[in-house]
Amino acid sequence: xxGVTQTPKHxxxxxxxxxxxxCSPRSGDLSVYWYQQSLDQGLQFLIQxxxxxxxxxxxxxxxxxxxxxPDLHSELNLSSLELGDSALxxxxxxxxxxxxxxxxxxxxxxxx
Amino acid sequence: SQQGEEDPQALxxxxxxxxxMNCSYKTSINNLQWYRQNSGRGLVHLILIRSNERExxxxxxxxxxxxxxxxxxxxxTAARAxxxxxxxxxxxxxxxxxxLTFGGGTRLMVKP
Numbered sequence: 001x002x003g004v005t006q007t008p009k010h011x012x013x014x015x016x017x018x019x020x021x022x023c024s025p026r027s028g029d030l031s032v033y034w035y036q037q038s039l040d041q042g043l044q045f046l047i048q049x050x051x052x053x054x055x056x057x058x059x060x061x062x063x064x065x066x067x068x069x070p071d072l073h074s075e076l077n078l079s080s081l082e083l084g085d086s087a088l089x090x091x092x093x094x095x096x097x098x099x100x101x102x103x104x105x106x107x108x109x110x111x112x
Numbered sequence: 113s114q115q116g117e118e119d120p121q122a123l124x125x126x127x128x129x130x131x132x133m134n135c136s137y138k139t140s141i142n143n144l145q146w147y148r149q150n151s152g153r154g155l156v157h158l159i160l161i162r163s164n165e166r167e168x169x170x171x172x173x174x175x176x177x178x179x180x181x182x183x184x185x186x187x188x189t190a191a192r193a194x195x196x197x198x199x200x201x202x203x204x205x206x207x208x209x210x211x212l213t214f215g216g217g218t219r220l221m222v223k224p
Contacts, residue, residue: 004154031210033210033212042215045213045214048211098143098204098210100157100160101145101157102157105153105154
């Protein structure tokens with residue numbers, strides 16, 4: 001158990017819908033990262049927050065957005081969902097910026 | 113996009129044998145990390161090697177880094193059936209924030 005929690009574990013929704021994925025980092029960790037894992041694209045970095053501020057952006061679609069709240073938990077919002085958005089979405093946290101990251105169990109999103 | 117390429121993509125060995133996985137990357141890095149993923153689950157951090165280090169050990173794991181060749185290897189000695197998993201290298205690139213760029217992974221099967 002990494003100490004990072006993600007909810008929900010599974011999510012099935014229809015195209016065009018909007019969903020919110022939630023992540024609680026390890027106690028004391030200030031950085032939160034979001035990754036997407038799909039069969040065709042592999043593991044892709046989406047976005048990083050550090051102590052509430054956006055720090056780095058990767059291959060994140062404009063339909064996706066994220067935020068980190070004062071209590072350090074983070075949410076990833078996915079809207080206008082397409083079939084190709086079906087993937088595992090992982091959240092990771094680290095104590096500071098850089099160094100090893102601790103991954104949550106992921107949210108499996110299925111868009112039908 | 114993926115920075116790292118891992119070789120081989122799949123590896124099957126008997127218990128007690130050694131497993132070696134290789135990773136190549138393209139840009140200069142701060143550090144390189146290895147992660148393990150059991151089928152469809154979250155990633156588990158194994159080891160981090162900094163750009164100024166050449167070799168690192170952790171239990172049955174040995175990691176080498178050759179920054180001149182932009183490559184790394186992960187050696188698992190005396191593999192066990194429980195080591196069956198996918199192994200990913202991930203690079204923390206210079207001037208790229210703290211995002212990790214993952215390779216495509218090596219699927220390791222250890223037969224009892």
